[in-house]
């Protein structure tokens with residue numbers, strides 16, 4: 001049995017980009033989202049369909065898929081970011097289901113023939129390479145580091161710490177939350193688009209709400225609000241099921257155990273230094 | 279406006295369900311005075327601050343700041359207009375550093391392009407340096423500079439109270455609302471606080487609106503006092519007038535305070 005290192009690195013990279021987005025929303029801004037996989041699927045389908053239906057080049061499709069996920073994230077954020085805590089979590093969960101059901105019911109025309117998206121969508125150009133993924137991971141990481149240190153990032157952290165006080169400092173918290181949600185969702189969209197062009201076949205089953213939970217686990221393991229944590233937590237949880245084949249079947253149990261273990265012994269995660277009360 | 283009124287409440291009421299937390303309250307405040315708001319527990323003092331800062335919306339009546347009706351402003355816009363506050367239960371950004379707390383208060387005055395602010399060179403870097411410098415000046419003024427890199431939650435209780443006042447000041451506000459700043463302080467810390475408040479008024483020319491239960495502090499520092507009881511204004515006047523006002527004495531003694 002050989003270990004496919006390239007495979008592990010590509011999946012880790014895609015997940016890192018995606019979880020960096022979730023970290024911005026949940027770890028930095030303090031808004032718990034259980035709908036991150038919805039934006040991942042929006043990115044995957046946008047990019048795949050642009051290439052299959054319109055023959056858009058891969059690079060352009062990647063950018064448009066990112067923007068699309070960001071736009072939908074921002075629009076969706078307008079009504080729901082008034083909610084807090086449990087209510088926000090449930091609303092994002094609902095959104096995740098809506099996106100899945102919409103995709104299940106979509107009908108598209110590819111090369112003159114009608115196709116239902118409820119079945120798997122194949123023939124996606126396989127342009128995702130290791131070099132591309134790693135370069136984007138580096139760019140995404142640098143962007144997030146800069147963002148967190150900036151005026152905008154500081155304002156987001158103040159919202160996580162205390163919304164009312166943040167408002168009283170003159171910060172427009174609604175606008176900041178929506179932007180944070182849009183940028184975080186865009187990162188998920190980019191991850192999804194890379195995923196589609198790595199797998200070349202995608203189906204709605206790939207993006208259920210359990211995917212959101214998986215992403216949250218990666219974030220919790222590494223430590224909310226910690227970029228190093230995102231990279232470590234995501235790589236570990238992506239690699240384990242690949243390295244230990246028997247763990248594949250038990251991956252959900254593994255996530256559950258990781259969550260419980262972390263909550264009990266290291267609530268701030270491996271590299272985290274902050275508490276996030278969502 | 280020809281006079282120097284900075285804040286005016288006109289027949290302001292606030293109801294929660296059946297409860298009148300603030301009931302038809304009227305008063306004016308000048309831009310060079312320390313005005314105190316006192317009254318027994320639950321009298322509606324904090325609610326009044328929440329109305330002024332836009333956290334609550336008045337059921338009826340109008341609140342004017344520098345002649346502008348605050349009704350159409352959101353809370354963050356009210357801060358931009360020049361009103362800042364502290365909270366009865368300290369609300370610092372606990373896990374951020376002392377310096378970051380101050381920089382956040384300056385956020386709405388920072389005019390830097392989003393993309394420029396991301397770059398570690400050029401105008402973004404320059405702007406960040408100048409903001410840090412100004413923020414440090416505020417901390418030096420409040421004698422908190424030595425704690426600048428500590429998390430706010432690691433300061434002593436008294437220092438946290440001071441940092442909260444310093445943070446309100448750093449918003450650039452002309453009117454500071456302080457909600458029980460002496461709560462939990464020992465007598466020597468309270469005396470220090472009195473000096474700080476006087477200093478802010480006299481040297482920085484800010485108007486200060488103070489909620490406080492510590493009568494020694496209130497009587498010693500206030501230019502004028504407004505007294506609330508069950509949401510209603512029962513008295514207004516100088517410390518002398520308030521000290522001898524029968525309605526005030528009754529409100530306090532009637533509750534066994």
Ligand SMILES: Nc1ncnc2c1ncn2[C@@H]1O[C@H](COP(=O)(O)OP(=O)(O)OP(=O)(O)O)[C@@H](O)[C@H]1O
Nearest residue numbers: 294297299317318319320321322323324325326366
């Ligand atoms: N959000 C709210 N919902 C319902 N009732 C409220 C709310 N906020 C305040 N109240 C009620 O309004 C009344 C006035 O409260 P407020 O906090 O303004 O009193 P206070 O004068 O600041 O008292 P204290 O000295 O104890 O701080 C109280 O009866 C309180 O229970």
Ligand SMILES: [Mg+2]
Nearest residue numbers: 323324325366
């Ligand atoms: Mg109060």
